[in-house]
Amino acid sequence: MALLEVRDLRTTFRTDDGLVTAIDGVSFSLEKGQVLGIVGESGSGKSVTSLSIMGLLPRGSAATSGQVLLDGRDLLTLGEEEMRKIRGQEIAMIFQDPMTSLNPVYTVGWQLIEAVRLHQDVSQTAATKRARDMLAAVGIPNPDERLRQYPHEFSGGMRQRVMIAMALANDPKLLIADEPTTALDVTTQAQILELIRRLRTDFDSAIVMITHDLGVVAEICDDVLVMYGGRVAEQGGVDDIFARPRHPYTWGLMGSMPSRSHGMDRLQSIPGSPPSLLRPPPGCRFSPRCPYVMDICRGDPPPPLRQVEDDPHFHVEACHLDAASKREEAARLLAAQEIVR
Amino acid sequence: MTEPILRITDVVKHFPVRRGIIFKREIGRVQAVDGVSIDVRKGETVGIVGESGCGKSTLARCIARLHDVTSGTIEFMGRDITNLTRNEMRPIRRDMQMVFQDPYASLNPRLRVGQIIGEPLVIHGRGTEAEIKARVQDLLDRVGLNPEHYNRFPHEFSGGQRQRIGIARALALEPKLIVCDEPVSALDVSVQAQILNLLTDLQRDFDLTYVFIAHDLDVVRHVSDRVYVMYLGKIVEAGTGAEIYGHPRHPYAASLLSAVPVPDPVLARSKQRIVLQGDVPSPLNPPSGCRFHPRCPRAQVLCSSDEPQATSFGGEHLASCHFPVARWPLADPADIRRPDPAATVE
Amino acid sequence: MIRYTIRRVLWGVLVLLVITMVTFLLFGPVLQGQKGLSAASTICGARCTTERIAFTEAYLGLNRPWYEQYGTYLKRIVVGPSERDRERACEKRPDGSFAEDCDVGRLGTTFVRYRSVDAVIRGALGTTFSLTVCAALVWLLLSIPIGVLSALRRGSFFDRSTMVAVLWGQALPVYYFGLLALYFLAYLPNSDIAIDLVGKRFEIFPLGGYADFELANPWPWAWHMILPAGCLALQFAALYVRMLRSQMLSIMGEDYIRTARAKGAPGRRVVVRHGLRNALLPLVTMFGMDIGILIGGAILTEITFGLDGIGHEAVRAVRDLDVPLTSGIVLVGALAIVTMNILVDLFYAVLDPRVRLS
Structure with a gap:
């Protein structure tokens, strides 16, 4: 237990x-x-x-x-x-x-x-x-x-x-x-x-x-819970999340860090501001700031937490984007990032 | 090499501490800035980095002449501005603006955004009311705010938007130099990135020069062409970003760099860290010799008696240390430990 | 801490010196210049010849330069009345001693009542002191629990009614409350109206006056004190409730309160030991100042309830142009305020470790 x-x-x-x-x-x-x-x-x-x-x-x-x-x-x-x-x-x-x-x-x-x-x-x-x-x-x-x-x-x-x-x-x-x-x-x-x-x-x-x-x-x-607007965006082991992030918000957070954007002129920032909990946006709460937003994201119910298919360990994320696109996007974004050490 | 737009030579700022029953006598001086020299060239971004209490904000205030310096000179666009009066400074302020840390505190809550941004234009008599309004709306658009929001109050904006307002106000008079004092440290990570991008874009579009002061090493590295590292009122290391971050020579700069958490678990596990002991000593009574010696893992007897002079490490790279760090990245904990005294005597 | 105390006391002495100087100059040389207001002409009366005034002036030493007069004045305050003062005030016995009831004091003799200022003030001080202490006890006992509860139950019915009461308490002057209280609790029950209504008179409270405190039977004293002290206290209680409420509201939002709760401290302990302890700090300053001011005379309360306290004496002294009494009262009031100020600062340094070292 x-x-x-x-x-x-x-x-x-x-x-x-x-x-x-x-x-x-x-x-x-x-x-x-x-x-x-x-x-x-x-x-x-x-x-x-x-x-x-x-x-x-x-x-x-x-x-x-x-x-x-x-x-x-x-x-x-x-x-x-x-x-x-x-x-x-x-x-x-x-x-x-x-x-x-x-x-x-x-x-x-x-x-x-x-x-x-x-x-x-x-x-x-x-x-x-x-x-x-x-x-x-x-x-x-x-x-x-x-x-x-x-x-x-x-x-x-x-x-x-x-x-x-x-x-x-x-x-x-x-x-x-x-x-x-x-x-x-x-x-x-x-x-x-x-x-x-x-x-x-x-x-x-x-x-x-x-x-x-x-x-x-x-x-x-050891484990990470990425939260956005009062909900879990992504959750899993720390190595899995950093190696295979699957939620656009996690991507944005990583891209916003100057230390992961070595040599880049501009950071991959997330537009807009974090949501007010007083009036959270309907559907996926990240949808107003998400570059990958689709119609389904804006309507209720919010995306459910799903296991990331290519991860053997517990690793879930809540996003409507299809798994293949997410895999490609994550790989593309991570390849562009060079980490300062 | 271009002529510097801002040249600070040997600037000292001490705050006297007074005490007494009726007649105050000086019992000590807070040596906030103690002999700092910095050159800023046109179009570049110079980062000044250090921990709280290192004197970086006092330095910013000295540059903008919000404090009078104790000694030293400040030259801006070829003119000595060290001892100018308030009135004489007024025309200079058109060319040198400041952006502050706290977007909540630095905007007058009772003024509308249009008034806040337009205020410097009105003070300096730039155009009619209509012209100023048009200019302010253009500025709002430039910093990524809706020009329609001209009549709103600061509290109607989020933290990041308020910092945009602060930047728009600084831009209003088309300055040559902007001194940014911790402009992003009060903001959320995602918003911080937006503001950094905005500053980068504005620099390109308006040919701006920045003095960028922050405690976050990664942020400073991202925006700066050249970086100065401060510790207890002194510059301990200076150079281009690549020089300093690629191979810090001063043990303090090296400790700072090694202390920054690496946002990757695999790299974080393999990293050698230098964990400094104790706290930054009081600037009221700074240590003798090299001010870093009580906390320095490499300190020798010499360090407590002689103040090290700046030594060149090629290019623009200068560090003030008797026993500079020889190997980077640290492969072994021994790399940062006390140097063998015999080996360092040349 | 000792250095701090010495520094504070030295400051206090300096302030008092300046005050003696100012009161002396104001009531002495400055008033002297005003026609018909000079001490000599006041003393010798309306139909006074010029020689008579000159004689009085010489007798009182008023013809000497002001700094000499100030020196004499200060000396008398510090070391006490001189032989000459005694001779002037009392009859000398053949053996050269003075009568036991020879009434001279450090603050001079009143013009109007032929008593020493010291004696008048001593007599009034007991009343004022009783009033102040009783009122202070009442307003603290009222305001601390109410203020705390009001803050803890912010927005509740209790809180809202308290705030209304506070508004009333602050807006209505003490003579309004006082007269109402006197009418309903002292006059009415003991009047013919009471006989008409219930066929009997009651002496619930006295209509005014004061009884000296006696350890054997404090009741008469207390009986006379309840209404005036209560009315005075209500006004201060209103102020203190409001202050304490806003202090508690901000303190209970502090991070260290959250820490105390996270430690597992029970609610009452969090409120009292961690919250109230900090919230009372600014009230200590206020309390000390209020006590100091009240000892200098609670004028309205004393007059409303016919108490012969310092405030009442002050009003009389001013009305009668009784210069020595007026300046004596000013001095005593100043002494009370300065002393309370020092005590508050010292007490504060004990309560708040952050000021101790600086």
């Missing part, structure tokens, strides 16, 4: 302008020690997915359906108190902006100890020791001294390490990282990615990595 199995997750928000379906039928599963990447641009629903799993969306205005099975237990059926016990203990989360994610008025030690004592019935001394050990484990020098300092005395990279230490304090089975390196400089990003890579083996937890950067995906993920 998979550690985490998400089946047909659907989250709807009630807003002044009516119901908004922020994510619409997302399914995936994740084994222990695996890293799943969720890639997408703003409004793709990638962050809502993680908050839905954590049960952190406001209960009044957000409705989530489907199943989120953690070790076979459906989290969506749990009450707030049961869910609270799971948050921070079985599933932990780190966020994009380490500068604002720690409470400015408490010491780092206080916040780490709080994380420990919320879930473990241990003494203050034991919790302090655990906090200290966690700081050391994420590579923070002088952990004893650092425990007594406030977040503003830490740099961005160090704060993200504190967030990771706090997330791992209770040995969670699953770590959700929501754009953990986006706000960091590239050398700090490399440090944090290195740390996550190491922790994945040391702590043996599964990781959901939410990012907009295909580079980060290629560096540390």
Whole structure:
């Protein structure tokens, strides 16, 4: 049994302008020690997915359906108190902006100890020791001294390490990282990615990595979920997706990256802007921006997820274009791209 | 070789830090930019790349004379503009425009798009109302916006469209040089590509020169003819894109390049990385000698005492390092480690 | 932290010095220049001869240069009244001592009531202080829970009714509320109308006045305080509810609140330890300033409820052209504000570690 199995997750928000379906039928599963990447641009629903799993969306205005099975237990059926016990203990989360994610008025030690004592019935001394050990484990020098300092005395990279230490304090089975390196400089990003890579083996937890950067995906993920407008565009193993991308949005994302377009005068950009979830386009949500759009794409129902025929592993995509054209187009586009290294 | 359109010589920008009960005394200086020299030739794009706190945005503001420099000179189109007053700068600003990072913050929310783009034309008295309107609509069309949207407000546009408005405003007076300060870093990947393409097209059509400042190495490489790498207020390496990205000589440039995630899982697995330790030191009290030495995997005693001078590596390639990187791409982790002191003494 | 404290206190002393200087100059030499307003002519009355005025001026030391006068004035404030001040104010006994009830003070003697300014202010301060403390307690106890609940249930019926009440509370002046309260809770139940309606009088609340606080029986004091403190508190509570609500709304949207929830902190802990703790920060500044201002005199409330507090004394002093009393009250008010300001800054530095080091 998979550690985490998400089946047909659907989250709807009630807003002044009516119901908004922020994510619409997302399914995936994740084994222990695996890293799943969720890639997408703003409004793709990638962050809502993680908050839905954590049960952190406001209960009044957000409705989530489907199943989120953690070790076979459906989290969506749990009450707030049961869910609270799971948050921070079985599933932990780190966020994009380490500068604002720690409470400015408490010491780092206080916040780490709080994380420990919320879930473990241990003494203050034991919790302090655990906090200290966690700081050391994420590579923070002088952990004893650092425990007594406030977040503003830490740099961005160090704060993200504190967030990771706090997330791992209770040995969670699953770590959700929501754009953990986006706000960091590239050398700090490399440090944090290195740390996550190491922790994945040391702590043996599964990781959901939410990012907009295909580079980060290629560096540390095993599986990828490409999301667009709240739906899955393409999903599969990282090697399969990069070697045989089958959805025009994935192509566009790859073509938009300067690092994959070495020597080209122009990038293969995607026209238009990411869709507003308030008024998503009918049919395939990528259709208004898709260069391969056909009449069928604009009408309901949206294209279903289909297995990519020439891939032996699990690799699905949702596009009406016929398989042969997609094969040819992907091959043509990839041949044109030269990757900077 | 063409005469540079912009020549920055030894520019220093220090921000004094003052403290005191009643009388403020200076207790230190943030050495944001410390002796930077850059040449920009007509029609080219010069990229300036570095991490946050390296001084690249301060440099951009010095070039546009939004900051007064502490010392050094800035020559633009053959004229020394270092000490010009606001009034004297006005005619110069026609030829030198800026595009900023945040398309949300840099547009006045209460003005209509037509007014925003037309404002520089009105200030400089370019034509009648009707002529200006026609010109603004032409500009909107040029940057890929609907000329009909002349009367809309900035909030009615998406992030990418707002950046297009910012670019149109910069273009209004037909400048020779545009200083772009992180123009695409707030945008989604797909939109970022559109804006980069737009900048490329405009450069070709209007014979523009760009100074392009960004933290994203891939973006800088894509747009730039020549690149300067900054660290803690100094240029550590300079050269054409091919020279720097093909074989970085400064260990900082090499670390930066090796830290960028490669968007291909197969290549990513085989790549040798240099993961720098620690954080960028404070520009208030920068390290002695080579400013990179406390974090440098190759640092020797010499590096903490003597500041390295720029050395040529052929062509336009310059790097300021006592122990430059000899082999690239890194085939072995040992390639970046401490050089054998005996081997480097010449 | 110690350096910071010293710096703040030094600043406070400097500000107070400037204030003594300004009040002295305004009420002394500046007023002196105005015909009929000079201290000497005020003291000796309307039918005063020129010699008499000159004598009074000399007696009061008003003929000396202003900086000397200021020096004397400042010296008296700092070290206390001199022998000469005592002689002037009290009868000297044959053995050279003064009567026990010799009433001289650091702030001089009032023109009108032949008491020292110190004694007048001391008498009024108790009332004002009681009023301020009671009102502050009430408005904090009211506004914190209401503000928090209102923010947490944004848009609910509770929130909307609170906002309407806040609008009323802020728009209606304290004398309006005060008079209504006095009429319905003090006058009406104890009037003939009550007899007509229910055949009995009730003394629910007094129509005004003040009773000193006594530890043995605080009830009379409290009984006199309820209406004035309540009315004053309502007005401030409205302001604080609005401030706290908007603070909570923005704080609860902060990333670290999401972090606390993601850690598995229970809802109440997230709201109180992580949310409220941060939301109260700007209110601390406001609270300190408000207390300082109120100690300088809650004029409208004191007058409405007939309380002889600092505010009431201030109005009287101005009306009577009682220069020493007016400047004394100004000084005490300034001292209250400056002190509260320093306390707030120090307290803030303890509450918010980000300002501690700078």
